[in-house]
Amino acid sequence: MTVAGEIRxxxxxxxxxxxxxxxxxxxHIGHAGAAPGxxxxxxxxxxxxxxxxxxTVARHRMVYEALGELMQxxxxxxxxxxxxxxxxxxxxxxxxxxxx
Numbered sequence: 885m886t887v888a889g890e891i892r893x894x895x896x897x898x899x900x901x902x903x904x905x906x907x908x909x910x911x912h913i914g915h916a917g918a919a920p921g922x923x924x925x926x927x928x929x930x931x932x933x934x935x936x937x938x939x940t941v942a943r944h945r946m947v948y949e950a951l952g953e954l955m956q957x958x959x960x961x962x963x964x965x966x967x968x969x970x971x972x973x974x975x976x977x978x979x980x981x982x983x984x
Contacts, residue, residue, distance in 0.1 A: 886923075887958055887959075891926070891959075892905065894951050894952065895930060895947070897950050898932045898934045898946060898947070898950055900930050901931045901932060901933070902929070902974075902975050903928075903929070903931075904928070905928055907925070908926065909926075923958050924959065924960040925960060925961045925962075926962050926963070927963045928947070928962060928963065928966075929965045930947065930965070930967075931974050935968040936969075947962075
């Protein structure tokens with residue numbers, strides 16, 4: 885399974901209404917933590933009812949817990965936007981399948 889596929893599989897535990905995952909590793913070539921072939925630097929947008937009433941830090945912690953050891957390797961950096969449905973800034977269109 886690809887890194888993106890494994891990230892999606894694990895985040896399914898949060899029952900996302902929307903999940904957008906972008907591999908931004910190409911923007912970090914030559915930086916610490918970057919590896920040939922990418923899969924190290926990610927941007928995540930996730931909308932889930934599980935985040936309702938929780939502060940940003942708790943939402944990020946939920947994402948980190950779902951990803952487990954992937955946060956040690958292969959993920960080096962993860963930019964997270966975690967929203968509850970209907971919150972300002974929460975995407976409303978169906979989940980995107982982009983990993984590039």
